[in-house]
Amino acid sequence: MTESGHSIQDTMRAFIKDGGRVIACAACAQAGGLTPADFIEGVEMGNPDLVLGILFDPNVKTLTW
Structure with a gap:
């Protein structure tokens, strides 16, 4: 639960x-034994082309934890 009392899944x-984009780290997912079928609807599996294009776009804000 988050401080607001909502689960991480509900928060995502x-x-x-609201238009946010959630991209899972492919290496982290693999290490955890997760596949896209394990993700909540709307979460995307990351890949280098996707992530690099977003990280280096000057109009994009990122959030990680």
């Missing part, structure tokens, strides 16, 4: 609904 769903 709200973020996606």
